[in-house]
Amino acid sequence: MPAGTPDQRRRGDPAPPAGRxxxxxxxxxxxxxxxxxxxxxxxxxxxxxxxxxxxxxxxxxxxxxxxxxxxxxxxxxxxxxxxxxxxxxxxxxxxxxxxxxxxxxxxxxxxxxxxxxxxxxxxxxxxxxxxxxxxxxxxxxxxxxxxxxxxxxxxxxxxxxxxxxxxxxxxxxxxxxRRAAPRAVPAIDPVCRMRIDPATAIRSTHHGQELWFCSPECTARFHRSPEAFTKS
CATH class of the missing domain: 3.30.70.1230 (Nucleotide cyclase, GGDEF domain)
Known part of the structure; x- marks a missing residue:
């Protein structure tokens, strides 16, 4: 993510002021x-x-x-x-x-x-x-x-x-x-990396680990090649 890459701005954005x-x-x-x-x-x-x-x-x-x-x-x-x-x-x-x-x-x-x-x-x-x-x-x-x-x-x-x-x-x-309660570990689809709601997600297991998926497509992709989406 290098600085100075061509950018996208909306018309009307003010030029940033100089300084620290x-x-x-x-x-x-x-x-x-x-x-x-x-x-x-x-x-x-x-x-x-x-x-x-x-x-x-x-x-x-x-x-x-x-x-x-x-x-x-x-x-x-x-x-x-x-x-x-x-x-x-x-x-x-x-x-x-x-x-x-x-x-x-x-x-x-x-x-x-x-x-x-x-x-x-x-x-x-x-x-x-x-x-x-x-x-x-x-x-x-x-x-x-x-x-x-x-x-x-x-x-x-x-x-x-x-x-x-x-x-x-x-x-x-x-x-x-300081006011924040401890963050619950979010349910993340291991294939597309989106946060998902466990209540509506597709649940599966792999080697005893509980997993959630956003869609049947991501579920199928995972089970075709789980090694591509899990840490060794």
Missing amino acids: AAFVFADLVGYTALTAHHGDELAADLALALADLARTVFRTATFVKTIGDAVMVRVPAANDAVDHALTLCEVVCARVDWPQLTTGIAYGTAAQRGTDYFGATVNRAARLCAHAQAGQVLVDQPLRDAVGRHDGILWEPGGEVVLRNLAEPVTVHQATW
Whole structure:
């Protein structure tokens, strides 16, 4: 998910202001699998729906662009960046028939060209997003320092992490809502990677493990070659 990829913007989006800010990347998990098993039309609809949702949630921010199934947002205030990112992640990850979401946030300066941004801070945010697991919001140390005390957020130190193509390790923190109840493990279709409702899903087992599927098609694909969809 490299920064600077050709983007999609809506006419009328304002040019982002210059200066120090938080850069947020949010990416749908398993989007390639979803596209392969449910087709281009649904995949495109979900990518655009994520962009629309991000525009709504990040109300104090500038929506920079979409990059396939990911979005990039510039937020002037570090606190707002974390608050809005957690809200977006919470909303997306709770939606049935949607993939889960990963999010990365980095804070610093960036070079502006037109309405796009480039540089180390942007790259760091993109790599944090790629490193995150489903449902995680990961931030770098400058973002954590810029937020300071925030009574609504719990911070879990992740230590130094080596991220792809970055010369130096990055100190990572995971942000979660302090008010949030422990998240139930979502039912995820192992084939298309969408969250599904166990009450209406197709239930099956494989080597004693309970599995749920969104459709007969995904069920059949799994049982034809389960090794393609399970971890060894």
